Amino acid sequence: MKSFTDRLFILFQHVVPQHLLSRLVGKIADCQTPWVKNTFIKWFAKKYQINMTEAREEIPTNYPSFNSFFTRELKDGARTIDRDSANIASPADGAISQLGKIEHGRIFQAKGRGYGLATLLGGDQERAKDFINGEFATIYLSPRDYHRVHMPVKGTLTHTTYVPGDLFSVNQTTAEGVDQLFARNERLVAYFDTEYGPMAMVLVGAMIVAGIETVWSGQEAPALKRPVHTSFSPTSPEPITLEKGEEMGRFKLGSTVVLLFGKEQISWAEDLIAESPVELGKMIAKKVEA
DSSP: OHHHHHHHHHHHHHHSOHHHHHHHHHHHHHOOOOHHHHHHHHHHHHHOOOGGGGSSOOOOGGGGSSHHHHHHHHHHHSSSOOOHHHHHHHEEEEEEEEEHHHHHEEEEETTTEEEEEHHHHHHHHHHGGGGGTEEEEEEEEOOOOOOOESSSSEEEEEOOOOOOOOOOOHHHHHHHTTTTTTBBBBBEEEEEEEEEEEEEEEEOOOOTOOOOEETTTOOOOOSSSOOOOEEOOOTSSSOOOOOOOOOOEESSOOOOEEEEEETTTEEOOTTTTTEEEOOSSEEEEEEEEO
């Protein structure tokens, strides 16, 4: 039974102008006026107990804006990438929201709630076929986490779909209280060819997320009200191939990554369950031997 506070929080998100609020926060987060950005940065760093000793720039107020602080780069060696070719590495710091099999074309969200695989992918039934009866993991990045997303395996980019949508918060409360949360929020779906077969990484936007960026296109936020599809040729003279552990994108303020693999390609680490913490580069799954 949800508390009154939880119900009020969910109701607020249904009635608030989500995109307007997010754009306003985004402008503040990009502001480089010292007293504005420093006030915001110092409050955030104290509230969420940000570990700055692992950041390349350790002094929070040295960052030119809140967004640059939030997407701060780590020092070399701050994370160790599992290099075993049989292992899949975590693409981010955070916690498992849910993981398991994609059953009957649906993905489990929380407590009796789920959503359609094809809906998550922007209605693309053909690409959804690659992941029917496959595996998914939903990884939540909290405000205190490192907010760059890296490759769990080596992959060559084949296609992206930017799907417009809502901007609900993506914490546990909304996961349990908002139907089809990850399939209704704004999101970027990136498809890769890998030695494990097709893989999709879905970067899900959220309330006051000021933007999603990728290393190949920069800011990903078309102003259209329909999905935007972009194809990339893996056989072109300069294919976009990213190595395991290499950065692929980042969130300006926190959100969620949904990782998808095809049927009988990988198996999740036995000790991973809902709310298990994960760390960028650590093993979260193994390749299924043929």
